[in-house]
Structures are given as C-alpha cells and as structure tokens.
Amino acid sequence: MKYPQPPARSATPSAQELVHNDGRPVPAVFELESPQFLGDEDIPFERYTSEAFYELEMERMWTCTWQWACREEHIPEPGDFYVYEIGRHSVLIVRGNDSRIRGFVNSCLHRGTKFRSGGSDGGFDEIRCPFHGWTWDLDGGLKRVPYDWDAPHVSQRDFSLPRVSLECWGGFVFVNLDPDAPPLSAYMAPMPEHMENFDLAGRFVELHIEKELHCNWKAAKEAFIENYHTQETHPQLLYGSDDEGTQYDVFNDHVSRFFCAFGVSSPSIDPPPTEQELVDMMLVGDRSVLGDTVIVGEGESARIVMARVLRAQLGEKYQVDLSRFTDTEMIDVSQYSLFPNMLLFPQLSLPMVYRFRPLGDAADRTLFELLILRPAPEGGPRPPAARPVRLTERESFTTVAGFDPVLGEVYDQDTGNLRAQQEGFLAARKPGETLLNYQEVRVRLLHQTLDRYLRASEPAL
Numbered sequence: 001m002k003y004p005q006p007p008a009r010s011a012t013p014s015a016q017e018l019v020h021n022d023g024r025p026v027p028a029v030f031e032l033e034s035p036q037f038l039g040d041e042d043i044p045f046e047r048y049t050s051e052a053f054y055e056l057e058m059e060r061m062w063t064c065t066w067q068w069a070c071r072e073e074h075i076p077e078p079g080d081f082y083v084y085e086i087g088r089h090s091v092l093i094v095r096g097n098d099s100r101i102r103g104f105v106n107s108c109l110h111r112g113t114k115f116r117s118g119g120s121d122g123g124f125d126e127i128r129c130p131f132h133g134w135t136w137d138l139d140g141g142l143k144r145v146p147y148d149w150d151a152p153h154v155s156q157r158d159f160s161l162p163r164v165s166l167e168c169w170g171g172f173v174f175v176n177l178d179p180d181a182p183p184l185s186a187y188m189a190p191m192p193e194h195m196e197n198f199d200l201a202g203r204f205v206e207l208h209i210e211k212e213l214h215c216n217w218k219a220a221k222e223a224f225i226e227n228y229h230t231q232e233t234h235p236q237l238l239y240g241s242d243d244e245g246t247q248y249d250v251f252n253d254h255v256s257r258f259f260c261a262f263g264v265s266s267p268s269i270d271p272p273p274t275e276q277e278l279v280d281m282m283l284v285g286d287r288s289v290l291g292d293t294v295i296v297g298e299g300e301s302a303r304i305v306m307a308r309v310l311r312a313q314l315g316e317k318y319q320v321d322l323s324r325f326t327d328t329e330m331i332d333v334s335q336y337s338l339f340p341n342m343l344l345f346p347q348l349s350l351p352m353v354y355r356f357r358p359l360g361d362a363a364d365r366t367l368f369e370l371l372i373l374r375p376a377p378e379g380g381p382r383p384p385a386a387r388p389v390r391l392t393e394r395e396s397f398t399t400v401a402g403f404d405p406v407l408g409e410v411y412d413q414d415t416g417n418l419r420a421q422q423e424g425f426l427a428a429r430k431p432g433e434t435l436l437n438y439q440e441v442r443v444r445l446l447h448q449t450l451d452r453y454l455r456a457s458e459p460a461l
C-alpha cells in the first residue's frame with residue numbers, strides 16, 4: 001500500500017541544501033530524493049524473537065533473494081572456491097577452468113555430506129567429497145563414483161550437482177538459491193546506475209571484520225540504516241556530520257538509501273564550530289591518510305577543503321587518480337540497502353560494504369561483517385583480499401589492526417546497543433516497536449518487503 005502524503009521533514013538544512021554549496025556540481029544521483037511515508041503501525045517484537053517467524057524467513061525469504069556471497073578477488077583462479085552459508089543453506093561457489101563462476105548446493109549427492117565447511121575457501125581441481133570420494137568436475141558434471149559396478153542406477157546425466165543462480169556485479173558474486181531467480185539487474189535497480197562513477201569492480205578488500213552479535217539479524221541491520229541514533233549513541237559524531245538533515249530515500253521494495261553530509265556539524269551543536277574547527281575535528285581520525293595540518297583558506301568551507309585533501313592523499317596512498325570525483329562523492333556518506341542483508345557505501349571516504357546473517361542457524365544471533373573496499377592501484381596487480389578478523393560479542397573493534405580506532409569506537413557504540421535491544425524485545429509488555437515516519441522509514445521498508453516474501457503461499461525451494 002502506498003500513502004499519498006510525503007512525511008514531515010526537519011526544518012534544519014537538508015543534505016541537498018548543504019551539498020549545493022560545494023565547489024563542484026552535484027552528480028545527478030545525489031540530487032535525487034525519494035521520501036515516502038509507509039505507515040505508522042507498530043512492528044511486532046515477535047518478528048525478532050519467534051522461532052516460527054525465523055523458520056518462515058528461512059523457508060520463504062532466504063531461499064529466493066539475491067545475496068552477495070563473496071568478492072571476485074576471493075576466487076581469482078580456476079579451481080578456487082568459497083562457501084557461502086545462510087542459516088542451514090550452503091552454497092559452494094567455484095571458478096571453473098573456463099574462468100566462469102558457478103554456484104552449487106553444497107551437499108553431496110551420495111549421502112549428503114558438505115563438500116567444504118561454511119566460510120571456508122581455497123582451491124581444488126575437482127569437487128571431491130571427503131566421505132567416500134564421489135567426484136565432480138568444476139562445472140558440476142559427475143566425474144567418478146568409486147566402485148561404480150555397485151551403482152548402475154547412478155547416471156552421469158542425473159547426477160550433476162544442483163546449481164543455484166549466480167551473477168556478478170561490481171566485483172561482487174551474488175547467489176540466489178532459487179534456480180529460477182529473476183535477473184540480478186532487475187532485482188537491484190537502480191543501484192548499478194547510481195554507482196556507475198565509482199568502479200566498484202576495481203576495488204579490493206583492504207580489511208574484513210566479522211563480529212558476533214546477540215540479536216536477530218534484522219535488529220543488527222536496522223541499527224545501521226538510520227542516523228537518528230547518532231545524537232544519543234555517537235554524540236562525538238555530531239561535530240562532523242549532519243544527523244538531522246540526513247536524507248532517506250525509498251526507491252523500491254529492494255533498494256533504499258540514506259545520504260548524510262559530512263564536513264558540517266549537527267544543528268544540535270550550539271554554537272556551531274568554525275570551518276577550521278570542523279576540519280581539525282575531522283582530522284582526529286586516521287592521520288596516516290589525512291595528514292596533520294590543513295588550513296581553511298579565505299572563503300572556503302570545511303567540506304571543500306576536506307574533499308581536496310582526501311582527493312590528493314587517498315589518491316597518493318592507493319595510486320589512483322581521484323580527480324573526477326566531486327566533493328560529495330569524496331567526503332559524504334551515502335549508504336544503499338539491498339534487501340535483504342547488504343549495505344553498500346560507494347563514496348570514497350568510507351568505502352564499505354556490510355552483510356548481516358543469522359549466526360549459525362539461530363533467531364537471536366547475528367554475524368555482522370564489515371569490509372573496507374579501497375581502489376586497487378591503476379595498472380598494478382590487485383592486492384589479495386584481506387583475511388577476515390573475527391570478533392566475539394565482547395571484543396572491541398578498536399583491537400583490529402589496521403582499523404581506525406576512532407571508527408572502532410563508533411562500531412563498539414553501535415553493536416553495544418544490540419544485546420540490550422534483543423533482551424528488551426523479550427522483556428517488553430508493549431507488543432511492538434514504534435518507528436519515526438521519515439528517519440526510520442527504512443526499518444519499516446525492511447519489514448514490509450520481508451512480508452511480501454513471507455506471504456508467498458509456497459516456498460521457492
């Protein structure tokens with residue numbers, strides 16, 4: 001159901017107004033706005049706690065949605081494999097001798113054994129089950145059954161490995177357990193068009209963090225798709241980013257965005273910092289990238305200065321030419337959500353991708369992954385994908401080598417709320433959560449899209 005009226009907006013300057021004061025014209029995709037009012041009913045807490053609801057998601061949603069499984073640089077050579085798992089479902093992703101990437105159900109056609117365990121990767125020249133040695137070619141054709149005189153009923157024709165749908169975009173390998181899935185391009189529009197200028201295929205995984213959380217996967221994702229929590233959870237960020245002016249766009253059931261201007265302060269900071277103070281505060285972060293002394297010139301804004309500094313210094317560090325990027329592309333944060341569990345930040349200052357999945361196969365545990373995708377050197381060899389660093393629920397992001405400790409503190413603040421929220425779902429006497437109309441519309445969208453999948457009368461598999 002669509003509602004006719006747009007939601008109320010803050011009277012403070014919007015992200016649109018702020019970026020239009022920049023030194024370079026704003027790209028068309030950042031001039032777009034798509035505010036929507038999707039209703040104001042409470043969302044039942046049991047959607048986060050009920051085993052029956054989790055089972056429905058596992059049966060009807062995770063089996064027929066596109067999910068990014070790995071990056072192409074995780075499996076660069078023929079024979080390389082990667083295992084992507086979502087709850088009990090498991091996909092073996094293999095690069096064939098023809099360099100094509102294929103996805104197979106990760107379960108042996110003899111007695112069901114997984115070929116490789118969840119989260120593992122590596123290389124082989126054939127797909128061989130570790131139990132009795134049934135073996136398939138890299139393209140999934142049956143190759144060998146030991147003592148096949150005893151298996152006349154096992155024909156090569158009928159025993160190819162079952163395929164899952166697989167497509168690549170922007171250097172990401174996406175899988176969909178539904179063999180008849182709609183094309184990825186239709187599913188994720190308009191994201192590819194919005195990201196044309198960013199060359200995501202030309203990035204590499206500089207850092208990969210996995211964090212275990214005590215909460216439902218939706219609660220974990222929802223903690224990152226609104227900026228409303230910044231005033232209470234991250235007060236230190238109010239000095240360099242505009243929380244209240246953040247723009248929330250609903251493009252369709254699968255794709256939404258927030259767009260937050262950096263290099264300005266929150267309207268809640270009074271008196272506002274000077275432009276020089278803003279630059280000084282932003283440089284508190286990764287000085288190895290940003291350098292120490294930056295002076296704001298006469299008539300310049302902190303945004304323009306920061307964009308210029310980042311363009312030069314990130315360009316030098318990663319050996320790429322960033323001159324084509326506008327100020328907003330360099331310093332602001334736009335975050336795209338692709339249903340169900342991908343969040344992608346294409347812009348250059350925080351070039352990240354997140355993924356949220358049930359940890360193991362439980363309604364109240366989540367594995368949150370954060371990957372930093374930096375531009376690979378132009379003309380140079382692509383650096384290998386960083387190995388994941390695993391953090392338990394209690395371990396701090398600030399302990400991860402190579403991760404800016406200022407950012408680490410922000411993620412500790414975010415994830416620190418989630419056990420309390422999950423426990424509060426169970427303690428509540430009110431049946432559900434009450435959402436803000438504009439700033440939390442992406443939370444509501446997630447539930448409404450999920451319902452569309454759960455209402456399907458038959459599971460996809």
Ligand code: FES
Nearest residue numbers: 108110111129132
């Ligand atoms: S279970 Fe795989 S070969 Fe027996």
Ligand SMILES: [Fe+2]
Nearest residue numbers: 223229234414
């Ligand atoms: Fe946050």
